[in-house]
Amino acid sequence: MDQTIRGVFGVLLLLFASGVFASGIFAAELPENFQPAQAPGTFFAPKPGETSLKPFKTGEPVIATSYFYWYDIDTKTHFLNSDGSDALTTHPVSNEGMSWKNPRWHEKQFQQMTQAGIDVAIPVYWGAPTVRQPGGFRFSNEGVPAMVEALDAMIANGEKGPTLGMFYDTSTLGGHNAGNYQVDLTTEAGKRWFYATIRDFFSMVPPKHRATIDGKPLVFLYAAAFAKNVDDTLFPAVREMFRKDFGTDVYIVKAAEWPGDADSVYQWGGALNFIILDAAAIGPGYDHSAVPERTPLVKTRDNGDFYTLGWERLLKMDPKTRPFLVHLETWNEYHEGTDISESKEYGTLYLELTKKFADKFHAKERISQISVAPKYPQPSATPEAELGITAVDFAPPGDGPIKVMEMDENGIKTKVWTTVPKSNVGNPRERFFYFDVDSTFLIEQVDAVELTVVYRLGPNADPDSFAVHYDSYNPALKGLDQAFRGTKPQRVEQKDGWNVAVFHLPEPRFENRSNGSDFRLFVDGDEIVVKEIFLRKK
Numbered sequence: 001m002d003q004t005i006r007g008v009f010g011v012l013l014l015l016f017a018s019g020v021f022a023s024g025i026f027a028a029e030l031p032e033n034f035q036p037a038q039a040p041g042t043f044f045a046p047k048p049g050e051t052s053l054k055p056f057k058t059g060e061p062v063i064a065t066s067y068f069y070w071y072d073i074d075t076k077t078h079f080l081n082s083d084g085s086d087a088l089t090t091h092p093v094s095n096e097g098m099s100w101k102n103p104r105w106h107e108k109q110f111q112q113m114t115q116a117g118i119d120v121a122i123p124v125y126w127g128a129p130t131v132r133q134p135g136g137f138r139f140s141n142e143g144v145p146a147m148v149e150a151l152d153a154m155i156a157n158g159e160k161g162p163t164l165g166m167f168y169d170t171s172t173l174g175g176h177n178a179g180n181y182q183v184d185l186t187t188e189a190g191k192r193w194f195y196a197t198i199r200d201f202f203s204m205v206p207p208k209h210r211a212t213i214d215g216k217p218l219v220f221l222y223a224a225a226f227a228k229n230v231d232d233t234l235f236p237a238v239r240e241m242f243r244k245d246f247g248t249d250v251y252i253v254k255a256a257e258w259p260g261d262a263d264s265v266y267q268w269g270g271a272l273n274f275i276i277l278d279a280a281a282i283g284p285g286y287d288h289s290a291v292p293e294r295t296p297l298v299k300t301r302d303n304g305d306f307y308t309l310g311w312e313r314l315l316k317m318d319p320k321t322r323p324f325l326v327h328l329e330t331w332n333e334y335h336e337g338t339d340i341s342e343s344k345e346y347g348t349l350y351l352e353l354t355k356k357f358a359d360k361f362h363a364k365e366r367i368s369q370i371s372v373a374p375k376y377p378q379p380s381a382t383p384e385a386e387l388g389i390t391a392v393d394f395a396p397p398g399d400g401p402i403k404v405m406e407m408d409e410n411g412i413k414t415k416v417w418t419t420v421p422k423s424n425v426g427n428p429r430e431r432f433f434y435f436d437v438d439s440t441f442l443i444e445q446v447d448a449v450e451l452t453v454v455y456r457l458g459p460n461a462d463p464d465s466f467a468v469h470y471d472s473y474n475p476a477l478k479g480l481d482q483a484f485r486g487t488k489p490q491r492v493e494q495k496d497g498w499n500v501a502v503f504h505l506p507e508p509r510f511e512n513r514s515n516g517s518d519f520r521l522f523v524d525g526d527e528i529v530v531k532e533i534f535l536r537k538k
Contacts, residue, residue, distance in 0.1 A: 033189070034193065035192065036193065037130055037196075040203060041205070044245050044247075046247065052163055054163050060324060061326075061361050061362045062213065063326045065113065065329075067109070067121040069106070070143075071099065073098045073099055089289050089336065090334050090343045091345065092342070100146065106150035109332070109341065110161040110162055111159065120165050122327075126171075126176070127140040128172040144164075162211075166217070167220045173194070183227055186230065190228075195237070195242065212251070213263070218251045221254045221262075223268070238252075253265070253327075266278065266281055269281065270310070271284065271286045271299065273436065275513065278323060278325070280314050282328055285298075285300055286336060301346070306439070309439055311361075312370045312371060315366065316370060319366055340354055372443065376438050378534060379438055383417055389535065390435065390437075401419070402418070403417070416530060418458055418527050419527060431527055435519055437510050437519070439510075441510065446508065448505060448538040450537075451468060452501070454531045455492075455500075455528045456528065464524045464525040465489040465524050467521075469514060470520075471484075471485075471509045471512065472485035473507050474507045492523075
């Protein structure tokens with residue numbers, strides 16, 4: 001099995017974040033005269049009076065979950081690694097009949113989704129509009145008709161099932177396609193490619209089974225970084241082409257980094273951290289232990305407490321202003337251990353929790369208290385002991401990662417954090433330390449927290465000042481200004497030895513909107529090294 005296919009959701013994004021693909025490693029260019037292959041399906045504009053069986057309107061609660069259908073027990077695709085070892089971190093209760101080709105397997109998944117209160121399945125689609133796709137991508141187009149057959153069978157039996165949206169796996173823009181193209185979405189050919197991928201998916205889904213909001217079929221977009229280039233001309237062009245073929249607009253839910261106006265904004269990563277943008281991202285935890293050549297990364301499930309906390313933080317918000325669209329990450333990504341479906345390891349626990357919270361969400365209930373207790377009343381971290389604060393081991397593109405180094409202090413080795421300079425974008429003098437705070441620390445809203453940083457100059461360094469950028473709920477700020485609210489810079493002490501800086505952070509939110517983290521130290525100038533940080537509520 002192609003390891004890059006299975007690992008793309010974790011590995012390739014890390015490669016982009018570290019700048020590995022920034023220089024355009026995929027050499028193939030999409031021809032200017034590129035024309036998409038014929039659509040694989042025949043369903044386009046609805047006939048008069050033909051609508052989704054379960055249409056939604058803006059503001060009406062909608063729960064969607066990403067659905068991975070790339071498994072095939074007969075060939076062991078996505079069951080075994082290339083060396084024959086187990087490719088799954090968590091495991092379905094039964095592998096019998098588990099295949100993208102099998103309508104009965106899809107039917108069981110859809111039945112369980114419906115019982116759990118999930119409205120929309122968003123199959124993770126790896127299709128690309130070329131004549132052929134590599135063998136590992138066969139499931140993309142073969143699996144969708146099997147899903148439709150499953151939904152038809154449920155209707156025939158008097159059952160209700162989820163409707164189908166599309167999760168556009170945009171890694172197909174970065175070389176995972178038959179032509180090995182890295183697609184430039186600022187070109188007309190690139191726009192045709194992008195649109196045709198969406199066209200291909202919905203051409204296989206009858207209008208009655210489409211997930212729609214305000215009559216628009218629902219599309220979630222994965223990361224923008226896989227494309228060679230993209231600008232704000234993409235979405236208008238896609239909408240125009242979609243209207244011509246389907247007689248309606250498309251409802252685009254973009255990952256935050258995409259330029260241009262979308263209908264909603266979400267962020268992948270809900271399995272690691274509860275994230276609220278226009279849409280909410282909630283997941284049960286994360287563990288990719290079974291994936292070869294991955295840096296260890298585990299977000300413990302805490303017997304359902306982590307999942308419960310995400311839901312309860314959402315339900316504690318005012319129903320009039322909280323997101324009406326929820327993305328559950330994921331239904332069944334067993335490689336990375338983000339599944340909420342029934343499993344050998346967790347039984348039906350996450351189905352039961354989903355049903356419990358989905359009922360409250362659909363009823364627009366508001367809870368008054370959160371049941372999960374704080375794990376770390378005063379979070380702290382050193383490179384050797386992270387107790388409620390975690391140093392992010394990679395930074396967003398261009399910001400430079402944190403690294404751990406040893407300093408010799410009178411014969412005693414002390415581990416510290418430092419950074420490496422930016423290499424590809426922005427001001428090379430800027431240095432960033434990204435940190436994530438345990439999600440239980442700010443269960444209840446507080447007026448302020450105090451961040452203490454123990455630091456000293458780096459070797460041969462002469463920095464000017466440093467400040468903190470943090471995720472805030474200040475209502476006077478919007479967008480990035482709110483997600484990266486800045487403190488007043490402090491001059492860096494030039495004396496030898498350890499120094500202490502204390503930063504006051506009013507109105508902290510800490511919902512992972514600072515490039516997927518909660519706060520960062522921003523150093524203007526040369527490097528500093530950090531020995532310890534800790535937080536306390538004011």
